[in-house]
Amino acid sequence: MRLMAVSKTRQASDLRAAYEAGQKAFGENYLQEALTKIDALADLSEIEWHFIGPIQSNKTRQLAEAFDWVHSVDRLKIARRLSEQRGGSGSPLNVCLQVNINEEDSKAGCLLGDLPALAREVMTLPNISLRGLMAIPDPDQPEADLRASFRKLADALQALQQNEYHGKTPDTALDTLSIGMSADLELAIEAGATWVRVGTAIFGARD
Numbered sequence: 001m002r003l004m005a006v007s008k009t010r011q012a013s014d015l016r017a018a019y020e021a022g023q024k025a026f027g028e029n030y031l032q033e034a035l036t037k038i039d040a041l042a043d044l045s046e047i048e049w050h051f052i053g054p055i056q057s058n059k060t061r062q063l064a065e066a067f068d069w070v071h072s073v074d075r076l077k078i079a080r081r082l083s084e085q086r087g088g089s090g091s092p093l094n095v096c097l098q099v100n101i102n103e104e105d106s107k108a109g110c111l112l113g114d115l116p117a118l119a120r121e122v123m124t125l126p127n128i129s130l131r132g133l134m135a136i137p138d139p140d141q142p143e144a145d146l147r148a149s150f151r152k153l154a155d156a157l158q159a160l161q162q163n164e165y166h167g168k169t170p171d172t173a174l175d176t177l178s179i180g181m182s183a184d185l186e187l188a189i190e191a192g193a194t195w196v197r198v199g200t201a202i203f204g205a206r207d
């Protein structure tokens with residue numbers, strides 16, 4: 001399990017201090033804000049950038065060029081653009097598919113029922129490595145329901161591994177469950193989280 005420090009609204013100097021204390025992976029939600037920090041911290045050779053926010057299709061080029069991971073891909077159009085714009089020269093872009101696990105109107109992500117078909121298509125894209133699934137469950141549900149939501153996502157990942165992994169290239173690892181934030185990270189870890197995305201528990205409350 002790895003820890004992503006979610007650094008939206010934080011200053012580059014805060015990220016630099018965390019990096020110097022040993023934190024290498026940072027998650028950002030807003031592209032322009034992220035690009036400013038990526039530029040300011042370009043001297044940190046081992047820093048790893050994760051995009052976890054909503055994606056506008058006219059902003060995919062900068063995502064493809066500046067990030068190591070994108071956790072919030074929820075439609076084929078975006079995945080295709082990211083693959084094209086990543087180009088063939090560098091390493092593939094690590095991608096998670098975001099699932100709207102509680103089917104909330106307000107939330108990004110594909111529905112579980114649409115996931116197998118989407119995953120199958122994304123796996124064929126040349127410059128993307130489909131790593132797994134991401135979700136942001138409804139935080140207001142009772143703990144038992146939250147646990148069940150994480151379990152549903154873990155089951156969906158397992159189903160993809162069983163149905164889709166065979167015959168794919170080894171770098172299509174499907175090894176990632178990106179779940180768990182400050183308020184629910186214990187439950188997420190219990191359900192098998194491989195990335196937890198933690199903001200306030202690291203940096204304090206946001207304004």
Ligand SMILES: *Cc1c(COP(=O)(O)O)cnc(C)c1O
Pocket residue numbers: 006008029052053136180181182183197198199200201
């Ligand atoms: C802000 C955010 C987090 C971190 O939330 P905290 O409650 O501050 O830990 C994690 N994931 C996503 C997608 C976020 O937008």
